Amino acid sequence: MQLKFYKYQGTGNDFVMVDNRTLFFPKENTELVSFLCDRRFGIGADGLILLEPEVDGDFRMVYYNADGNQSSMCGNGGRCLVAFARDLGVIQKTALFIAVDGWHTAHIDTDNRVHLKMQDVPEIKEKEKSYFLDTGSPHHVQLVNDLKALDVKAEGAKLRYGLYGESGSNINFVAPKGTDAYAVRTYERGVEDETLSCGTGVTAVALAMHKKGLSKSKKIVLHAEGGDLEVAFDTDEEGYRDIYLIGPAKMVFKGEIVWTP
Numbered sequence: 001m002q003l004k005f006y007k008y009q010g011t012g013n014d015f016v017m018v019d020n021r022t023l024f025f026p027k028e029n030t031e032l033v034s035f036l037c038d039r040r041f042g043i044g045a046d047g048l049i050l051l052e053p054e055v056d057g058d059f060r061m062v063y064y065n066a067d068g069n070q071s072s073m074c075g076n077g078g079r080c081l082v083a084f085a086r087d088l089g090v091i092q093k094t095a096l097f098i099a100v101d102g103w104h105t106a107h108i109d110t111d112n113r114v115h116l117k118m119q120d121v122p123e124i125k126e127k128e129k130s131y132f133l134d135t136g137s138p139h140h141v142q143l144v145n146d147l148k149a150l151d152v153k154a155e156g157a158k159l160r161y162g163l164y165g166e167s168g169s170n171i172n173f174v175a176p177k178g179t180d181a182y183a184v185r186t187y188e189r190g191v192e193d194e195t196l197s198c199g200t201g202v203t204a205v206a207l208a209m210h211k212k213g214l215s216k217s218k219k220i221v222l223h224a225e226g227g228d229l230e231v232a233f234d235t236d237e238e239g240y241r242d243i244y245l246i247g248p249a250k251m252v253f254k255g256e257i258v259w260t261p
């Protein structure tokens with residue numbers, strides 16, 4: 001099988017993109033997806049995303065983790081897919097698309113940053129030393145003293161399995177970095193390692209820090225290992241709403257790869 005692909009990244013969170021509007025891709029083939037995401041034997045990525053047709057919107061997003069399995073919502077992946085759709089001519093500057101967690105709108109600003117509207121978050125659970133919330137994917141948020149020295153892969157794996165079992169959760173470690181700004185490092189389930197950035201993760205961090213009262217602003221800057229993102233939101237009696245994940249999304253390269261089972 002010869003496959004045409006595109007590689008995109010959003011603050012270091014990288015994805016293999018496939019234009020699947022003709023529905024040719026063998027979606028049940030987890031081995032193929034895992035191969036494409038493999039950094040030694042394939043293209044290399046944190047995940048693979050299919051852009052598919054959608055009658056009621058501009059396109060459908062189908063997301064796979066690097067382990068080959070379909071997964072929950074990926075915020076940076078969604079932003080990259082919007083940029084991909086623009087580059088394919090599917091959209092111009094605005095988008096309406098459906099993902100595993102429901103409908104999303106997005107727009108691309110004059111600086112080529114993608115503003116992706118996330119799902120509302122009605123509940124943030126406060127634990128003894130952390131917060132847990134679902135921003136399209138489940139996230140554990142925990143403040144730490146020495147973020148730079150932390151072994152994110154080891155400590156993240158302990159929490160991912162120890163607290164949340166086999167289904168697991170993404171784990172975010174956080175440290176303040178100025179007024180209404182935080183440094184974030186994330187362990188992602190499915191990747192089972194630290195990633196340079198996680199869109200649903202930084203969204204969870206921003207909301208958790210606001211919930212904790214550490215930030216009063218409703219626009220927070222998140223410094224991920226791969227670059228800076230912004231999360232803007234509003235609140236009402238039902239929780240957090242009008243949540244936007246904002247940041248760059250760029251094509252890195254494109255090409256063809258041969259798959260031999």
